[in-house]
Amino acid sequence: MTQSLSKAALRGRPGASDWAPRLARRPRPLEALIQAGLLGAGAVSILTAAGIMITLGTESLTFFKDVSLWEFLSGTVWQPSVGQFGILPLLSATLGTSLWAMAVALPLGLAAAIYLAEYASDKARGILKPALEVLAGVPTVVYGYFALTVVTPALRAVFGGERVEVYNTLSAGLAMGALILPLVASLCEDALSAVPRSLREAAYAMGATKLETSVRVVLPAAFSGVAAAFILALSRAVGETMIVALAAGAGPKLTLNPFVAAETMTGHIARISGGDLSYDSVDYKSLFAIALLLFMMTLVLNLVSRRIVRLRQEVYE
Amino acid sequence: MSGRPDPSRAGFDDRLDERKAKAGRWKAAFLAAASLAVVSLAVLVLSIVDDAFGYVVIRYAVNPAELTDGRELAELTDGELLELLQAQAPARRLRALEREAPLAGRGHDELLSLIEAEILKPEIAAAYSLAESLFDKRRIVEESKAEFPDGYLSFRSWLSPSFLGSSLNAKPLSTGVLTAIKGTFLTILVAMATALPLGVAAAVWLEEYARDNWLNRLIQASIYNLAGVPSIVYGMLGLAVFVRLLAPLSSGAVFGLAAEGMEANGRTVLAAGLTLALLVLPVIVISTQEALKAIPSTLRASSLALGATRWQTVWHHVLPASAGRVMTGAVLALSRAIGETAPLVVVGASTFLTQDPTGIFSPFTTLPIQIYQWTSRPQPEFRHLAAAAIITLLGLMLILNAFAIVARQKARAKGNPS
Numbered sequence: 001m002t003q004s005l006s007k008a009a010l011r012g013r014p015g016a017s018d019w020a021p022r023l024a025r026r027p028r029p030l031e032a033l034i035q036a037g038l039l040g041a042g043a044v045s046i047l048t049a050a051g052i053m054i055t056l057g058t059e060s061l062t063f064f065k066d067v068s069l070w071e072f073l074s075g076t077v078w079q080p081s082v083g084q085f086g087i088l089p090l091l092s093a094t095l096g097t098s099l100w101a102m103a104v105a106l107p108l109g110l111a112a113a114i115y116l117a118e119y120a121s122d123k124a125r126g127i128l129k130p131a132l133e134v135l136a137g138v139p140t141v142v143y144g145y146f147a148l149t150v151v152t153p154a155l156r157a158v159f160g161g162e163r164v165e166v167y168n169t170l171s172a173g174l175a176m177g178a179l180i181l182p183l184v185a186s187l188c189e190d191a192l193s194a195v196p197r198s199l200r201e202a203a204y205a206m207g208a209t210k211l212e213t214s215v216r217v218v219l220p221a222a223f224s225g226v227a228a229a230f231i232l233a234l235s236r237a238v239g240e241t242m243i244v245a246l247a248a249g250a251g252p253k254l255t256l257n258p259f260v261a262a263e264t265m266t267g268h269i270a271r272i273s274g275g276d277l278s279y280d281s282v283d284y285k286s287l288f289a290i291a292l293l294l295f296m297m298t299l300v301l302n303l304v305s306r307r308i309v310r311l312r313q314e315v316y317e
Numbered sequence: 318m319s320g321r322p323d324p325s326r327a328g329f330d331d332r333l334d335e336r337k338a339k340a341g342r343w344k345a346a347f348l349a350a351a352s353l354a355v356v357s358l359a360v361l362v363l364s365i366v367d368d369a370f371g372y373v374v375i376r377y378a379v380n381p382a383e384l385t386d387g388r389e390l391a392e393l394t395d396g397e398l399l400e401l402l403q404a405q406a407p408a409r410r411l412r413a414l415e416r417e418a419p420l421a422g423r424g425h426d427e428l429l430s431l432i433e434a435e436i437l438k439p440e441i442a443a444a445y446s447l448a449e450s451l452f453d454k455r456r457i458v459e460e461s462k463a464e465f466p467d468g469y470l471s472f473r474s475w476l477s478p479s480f481l482g483s484s485l486n487a488k489p490l491s492t493g494v495l496t497a498i499k500g501t502f503l504t505i506l507v508a509m510a511t512a513l514p515l516g517v518a519a520a521v522w523l524e525e526y527a528r529d530n531w532l533n534r535l536i537q538a539s540i541y542n543l544a545g546v547p548s549i550v551y552g553m554l555g556l557a558v559f560v561r562l563l564a565p566l567s568s569g570a571v572f573g574l575a576a577e578g579m580e581a582n583g584r585t586v587l588a589a590g591l592t593l594a595l596l597v598l599p600v601i602v603i604s605t606q607e608a609l610k611a612i613p614s615t616l617r618a619s620s621l622a623l624g625a626t627r628w629q630t631v632w633h634h635v636l637p638a639s640a641g642r643v644m645t646g647a648v649l650a651l652s653r654a655i656g657e658t659a660p661l662v663v664v665g666a667s668t669f670l671t672q673d674p675t676g677i678f679s680p681f682t683t684l685p686i687q688i689y690q691w692t693s694r695p696q697p698e699f700r701h702l703a704a705a706a707i708i709t710l711l712g713l714m715l716i717l718n719a720f721a722i723v724a725r726q727k728a729r730a731k732g733n734p735s
Contacts, residue, residue: 034628035526041518042527042536045602048595049539052550055557111350119344120351131355137714138361139656141685142707145692149700150364178357185354207329211340232545239547241659242685246692266549266659273552273663279561291553295546302545 056295059288066282072289078252078268080283089252090290093169093262097244098237100173100258101180105237106230108177109184116185117192118214136182144246147175152247155259163259167249170258176243180233187232191225192218228308235301239294241266265290368704369475371450374461374468375490378438379405390429398428406435430491439490441698442468475705484673485682489698494706496673500586500681501655501713503674507590508597508654513647515594516601517636523602524609525617525631544599552663555592560584560664567591569678584665587677592664593657597650604646608639640728648721655714658685684710 064072067085075086112132116125152171156164164170195218203213219226249261250271263271269287277284381390384401393401399420403411414420414431423431433439442465445457450472461470483493519536527533564583565571612635620630636643661683674681682690684706691703 028626031626031628035522038518038522038526041515042522042533044515045519045536045539045543045598048554048598049543051558052546052554055554056550059557108350108353111347112354115344115347115351119347124351128351128354131358135354135358135361137652137656139658139685139710139714141656141658141688141692142361142365142710145688145703145707146361146364148692149368150360181357182354185351209336209340211343212336215343235545239549241547241549241662242689245659245662246689266547269549269553270659270662273556274665288553288557291550295550298545298547298550299542302542306541 052295056288056292059285060292063282063285063289067286067289076254080286083282085282085286085289087265087290087293089254090263090265090268091293092254092256093244093248093252094238094264094266096169096256096258096262097173097176097248097264098234100170101176101237101240102230102234104174104177105180105184105233109181109229109233110188110226112181112185113188113192114214114219117189118210118218132182132185135178136186138179140179140240140242141246143175143179144243146178147171147243147247151175159259165249165260167247167261168259169244169248169262169264172244172246172248172264173258175247176237176240179240179243180236183236184229184233187229188222188226191222191229194225195221224308224311228305231301231305231308235298235305238301239266239298241270245270265294365704365707367447368701369708370447371473371701372445372454372457372461372470373441373473373698374443374465374470375439376442376465376468377440379436380467381437384436390432395425395428398425398432402428402432402435405432410435434491441489444473444698444701475701476708477705480705481709485670485687489696489702492702494684494687494709496670497682497684497687497706498709498713500674500686501683503586503677503679504590504593504661504681504683505651505654507587507677508593509647509651511591511594512598512601512650516598516650517605517643519598519602520605520609521631521636524606525627525635540599540602544603547659548596548657549659549663551592551596552660554595555588555660555664559588559591563588567678582680584680585678586674586681589661589664589681589683590677592660593654596657596660597654600650600653601646604649605639605643608642608646609635611642612639641725644721644725644728648718648725651717651721652714655717656685656710658689661686662689684713 067083072085072087074088075084076088077084077086078089112128116128120128148171151174152164152166152168155168155171155174199217199221200213203217208217244264244267248264248267250267251261251263252268253260253262255262269290272283273287384390384405390398402420406414411420414435420428443461449457458470461468479491480493481498482495483491485494485496486492519540523533523537527536559567560583567583567585567588569585569587616634616638617630620634621627625633670680670682672679688703688706688710691699691706694700
C-alpha cells in the first residue's frame with residue numbers, strides 16, 4: 001500500500017484523483033480469500049449447532065423405531081437389559097436434584113446479590129466477589145468429590161445413617177446448589193446494578209429504609225433480569241453431570257425420596273457411555289434420545305431466559 | 318424536624334424503630350448469604366487438604382526390619398541391595414527383570430523401588446485424615462497397634478514429588494498423576510490450537526465484516542445458543558462425529574500413525590481435544606466480540622482513511638489494540654477446558670492406562686477424569702489420591718492462569734497506542 005503510494009508520488013502524478021480510483025479497482029485476491037476464511041470460521045458455529053441436532057436427531061430416530069415415543073415419555077421403568085425404556089425415572093431424578101439445587105441457590109444467590117449490589121462497601125466487595133469468582137471457576141468434578149466426602153457424611157450425621165443412603169439425590173442437589181450460587185449471585189447483581197439510581201433516590205426521599213428500597217423498589221424494577229438468571233440457573237442444573245454422576249448414585253429409580261439413590265439423565269449417559277458399548281445396540285441409541293430431550297429442555301430454558309432479558313432492555317432504553 | 322411533635326408524622330414515627338430493626342435483621346441475613354460463598358470455599362479447601370495428608374498404616378509382605386537386620390534399606394550399598402534382591406525375589410521375576418535391563422547396571426533408587434515392588438509389597442491397611450492425625454493421634458496409635466500389630470504407622474503426604482512424577486498404576490502407594498497431566502496438556506493444546514484461531518476469526522467476521530443478513534444472524538444465534546448447551550451434549554456430538562465417523566482420522570490411521578491395535582479406535586487425544594474445542598468456541602467468540610466492540614471506530618476510520626484495506630486495518634490496528642481483552646477471553650476458555658470432565662467421559666477417556674500418551678493419536682486420561690475415577694472407587698485410600706489429584710489440578714489451573722495473565726499484561730502494554 002505505502003509502496004504504491006510512494007511510486008505514484010515519485011512518478012510525479014498530479015493529484016489524488018488520478019490514482020485513487022485505480023487503487024480502489026485493483027483486484028485483491030488475498031483480501032477476498034481472507035474474508036472467505038473468516039466467514040468459514042463463523043460457519044463452524046452453524047455446523048456445530050447443526051451437527052448436534054443431526055447426530056442427536058438421526059440416532060434418536062432409529063431408537064424410536066424400536067421404542068415408541070409414547071413408551072419413552074410415559075414409561076416408569078428404565079431397564080435396557082429387558083427392553084424397558086421409560087424416561088420418567090431419569091427425568092424425575094434430574095428434576096429432583098435440580099429443585100434441591102434451586103432451593104439452595106436461588107434464595108441465597110439473590111440475597112448475596114442484594115448485599116453486593118445495595119449494601120456492600122468496597123472492602124467487603126473486594127473479599128466477596130473474588131470468592132464467588134473462584135467458586136464459579138472450580139471444576140464440577142471437585143464439587144462431586146465435595147458432595148461425596150463432605151455433604152453426604154453431614155447428611156448421614158444429621159438424619160441418621162440408616163435413613164440416608166451413601167448415594168442420594170439430596171447430597172448431589174445441595175452440592176449443585178453451591179455450584180450454581182455464584183452464577184445466580186453474579187447475574188442477579190448485574191440486574192440490580194442496572195436499575196437507575198434515580199429510583200433508589202426517590203424511594204429514600206419518601207422516607208423508605210434501605211431494606212424497603214432494595215426489596216420493594218429495586219428488586220421489582222430488576223425483576224426480569226432476576227427471573228432470567230433463575231431460568232439460566234435451572235438450565236445449568238439440568239445439564240450438570242459430574243456431581244450427579246458421583247453423588248446421586250447409579251441405577252435409575254422412580255422415587256421422590258431425596259435420601260435414596262436415583263440416577264439422573266446426565267448421570268446415566270456418563271455411566272453408560274464410559275463403558276464398552278456396541279455402536280449398533282439399542283442402549284447406545286437410547287443415550288442419544290436422552291441427550292436430545294436434555295438438549296431441548298436446556299434450549300427452551302435458554303431461549304426463554306434470553307427473551308426475558310431482551311424485554312428488560314426494551315423497558316430501560 | 319423541631320422538638321415540637323408534628324401531627325402528620327405520628328404514624329410514621331411510631332413504626333420507625335420497628336422498621337429500622339427489621340432493616341437491620343435483613344441486612345445481617347443478606348451479609349450471611351454473601352459470606353456463605355467464603356465459608357463454602359473454605360470448607361471445600363479444608364476438606365481437600367484434610368484428605369491429602371494424614372497417617373497411614375502400611376503392612377509389608379516381608380518385614381523390612383528382618384530383611385536388613387535393623388538397618389535402613391536406603392543405607393545399604395548397591396551391591397548389598399542386589400544381593401538382597403537376588404536372594405529374596407522369585408527366580409522367574411528375576412529373569413524377567415534381567416531381560417529388561419541388566420540388574421547389575423541399575424542405580425540405587427531403581428534397586429530400592431524394585432525391592433519394594435518385588436519383596437516388601439507394601440499395602441495400605443488403614444488411612445486417616447489430617448484432622449484425625451493432628452487432633453486424635455493417641456487413638457490412631459492405639460487403634461493401629463490393636464488392629465494391625467504387624468503394620469507400620471507413618472505420616473504420609475499423598476501429594477508428593479513421586480505422586481506428580483509417577484505414571485498411573487493400580488497400586489495406591491506408588492501410582493501417580495503424570496499420565497493424567499500429560500493427557501491434560503495434550504488435549505488442552507489441541508483444543509486451544511483449534512478454538513482460539515477459529516473463535517477470533519469468527520468474531521472478526523461478525524464484528525468487522527458481516528452485514529446484517531439472515532446468514533450472519535444465524536451465525537450469531539447459533540453462537541449464543543451453543544454457549545448454553547450442556548457440556549455432556551458436546552460429548553455425545555464428539556462421540557458420534559470425532560470418535561465414530563472420523564475414526565480413521567482421529568486414530569491416525571489415515572496418516573499411518575495409529576498406535577498398534579488402535580486402527581479403528583477413535584477414542585484419542587485428538588477426538589477429545591476437538592470436542593473441547595467446540596465446547597469453548599462460543600466462549601472465545603463472545604468474549605472476542607466484546608473486545609472488538611470496545612475498540613473506538615475512530616481507529617478503524619483513521620486506518621482506512623490512510624488507504625489501508627479492511628484486513629490491514631484489522632490485522633495491524635484493531636486486533637493488536639484489543640489483544641489484552643482477547644487474551645482474557647482465552648484464559649476463561651482455557652480454565653473451562655482444563656476442568657471439563659463430562660464430555661471426556663463420553664468421548665472415552667480410558668479408565669486405565671498402562672502407558673503415558675505420546676501424541677495426539679494416543680488413548681488418554683486427564684486430571685479431572687482421574688479425580689472422577691478415584692473418587693468413585695469405594696476403597697478409602699483412593700479418596701486420598703483424589704484429594705491429592707484435586708490439589709494438582711487446582712495448582713495447574715492457577716499456574717496456567719498466572720501465565721495467561723502475564724501474557725495479557727504484555728499484550729496490553731504492546732497494544733496500547735499511547
